Amino acid sequence: MKKFWSNLSLNKKLVLIAITLGVIALFAGDPYGGTTIKVNEKSIALSTVDNSDKVSVTELADWIIKDKSDFELVDLRSEEKYNEYTIPGSQCIPLPQISSSDLLRNQKIILFSDDDVASSQAWFILKSKNYKGVYILDGGLNAWKEKILFPKAPVNASKDELVEFEKMKEVAKFFGGQAQTDSSVTETKQEIKLPTTTGGTTKTTAPTAKKKKREGC
Amino acid sequence: MTSITKTIIHAFEKDEGHEHIHIAAKPYSNPYLVGIGLGLVLLTAFVIMGRGLGASGALSTLVATTVNTIAPDHATGNNFYSEYLGDGKTNPLMDWLIFQTLGVLAGGFLSGTISHRVFKSVEKGPRISTKMRFVYAFIGGGLLGYGAKLARGCMSGQALSGGAVLNLGSWVFMMMVFVGGYAAAYFMRRQWT
C-alpha cells in the first residue's frame, strides 16, 4: 500500500485524495444541519437562571420608540390574531412554522405570544438549533397590554411612581393605547379598541434596508 | 504614470512588429497546486467573512462614485449606480471589494517581483500589432465589464466564489463564459496564435 502511494505522481495523488473526499461527501450528510436538533442541556439550563434571555415589555417599548432596528420581533400566534393586533414592527411566524422559518442564526430574535408558554417553546426549539440571540418577551402580549398600552395608575403612589406613570402615559399614547386612571377599569378593557397596527407591513421592507453591505462581486 | 502613457502613445505611433515575449523568469507552478492555494484563499474568505472573492464590483463602485461626484442626482436616481453608493452614511469607497482589489494589485506585484516577472510589456500573439492588441483589449474589456454587470458578477465573484457554493446562476454563468470564449476563439486566432 505504501509503495503504491509513493509510486504515484503528485497529480495522481491529488486526484485520489479528491475522489476519496468526494465519496465521503456522499455519506457525510446535510451541511445545513437542518433537521437535527442538538440539545445542550447545561447551557440552556444556565441561561434560564440569570434571565439573560428575557426582554421586558418596557425595554422593548423603549427600543421601538428609539427606532432601534437591530432585532427581529416575532409574533408566534396565528395569522388572524396577528392581523387583529400585534406589536409594531413584528413579523408573524406561527409556532408550528418556527423551525422552518427564514430567521438567521446570527440575528437577535425576540419571541412573544399571548403569554409565556408558546414563546418558551419556540425559544427552546431555536436554542437547540444553535440560534445564538434568542429572547423571550417577558409576560408576552398580556404584559404588553397591561403595562404599555393600558398602564394603570398606581394606588397611593409615591412621587417617583407618579413621575414614572406620567412617562408611561406618553408611551401608551405612542402605541395607540390609553392610560387607565380609573380603578374600575377591568370590564371596560373589553370595549376599548386595540389600536390598529400597520406594524406587520413595515417589517417586510426593513430587512432589505438593513442589508447595506453589498456582498456580491 | 506619465512614462506609461508615453509608452502607450509611442506604441500607437510605431508598430512594434512581432513581439513575442520570452521570459527569462522562473517557470510557473503546478496548476493544481496553484488551484489548491487559490481554493484555500477562497475558503478563508468564506470562513472569516461569509462571502467570496470578487473583482468587477470594485470597478463598479469606482464608476458609480465618480458618476455621483459629477452628477449626483443622476447617480442616485439610477438603480444600478445607487446600489454601489451605499446608505449615504459611510463612504462608498470604504468597500470590502475595493480593499480586496488593492490587495490583489499588491500581491500580484509582490509575487511577480520575487519571480522576476515584472516588466513593461504587451501580451499578444506573434501575428498582431500592438496597436490592434490595444484595440481588442479595450473592446474585450468593455464586453467583459458589461457582461459581468449583467450577470451580477465576474469570473472571480460568480464562477469561482459562486461555483464553490454551488450557486445555480454562477454555474450557468461559468458554462456560458466557456461557450462564449470557445465560440469566438476561431475569430480571434490571429491575435493569439
Add this chain to the structure above:
Amino acid sequence: MNAPFFKFEYFNSDVSLIIAFAIGIAFGIALEKGGFGRATILASQFYFTNMRVLKVMFTAIVTAMLGLYFLSVIGFVDLSLVYLTQTNLLPMAVGGLIAGLGFIIGGYCPGTSMVAVATGKLDALVFVAGMIFGILVFGEMFPGIEEFFNSGYMGTITLPSYFNLSYGLVVFLVVLMAVGAFTAAEWGEKKMAAKTGKEIL
C-alpha cells in the same frame, strides 16, 4: 467558535477592510503564480494549447467547495450565513456569453487584469479602461434594460436544491466532473504539444 466570523460579529467592518486587503494579497499571489497575469496564457485555454485556466479554476472551486462542505457538516461553519447571489437565469446566461467574448477578445478577466497591471502589462491597462467604459455604458443603459436585468428571478438557489439531490451527492458529482475535465485537459494538451512542438508554459 462560530463561522463565518464576521457574521457573528467577532470583529467590526473596519477590521474587515484590513482582512479584505490581506485576503486580496493572497488572491493576487495565487493568480500571479498561476500565470494568470498574462493574457497569452489565459487565451491559450481556448486553443487547447495550455489548459491552465480550467485546471486552476476547477481545482480552486473543488477545494473551496470540499472545505466549506466538510466544515459545515461538522458544524464549524453555518452554511446558511454564507453569501449566495440571487439567480436571474437568462441575464446570467447572456452576461456569461458576453463576458466569454470579452475574455477571448480582451485576454483578461477583471481579477487577472489587476495582476497583469501590477506586473507591467500595458494591454491590461487598456483592458481595465475598457472595463470601466463597459460598466459605464451598462450603467447609462440601465433604466432601459432594468427589466431584463431582473428577469428570470429564481431566488437564491443552489444546484442541489434545483436538481433535488442531496448536497453531498452534488459535491461528489462535481469532483467527478472536475477530475474528468482534468484528464481530458491533460490529454488535449499533450496532443496539441505533439502537433505543434511548442512547449507548454
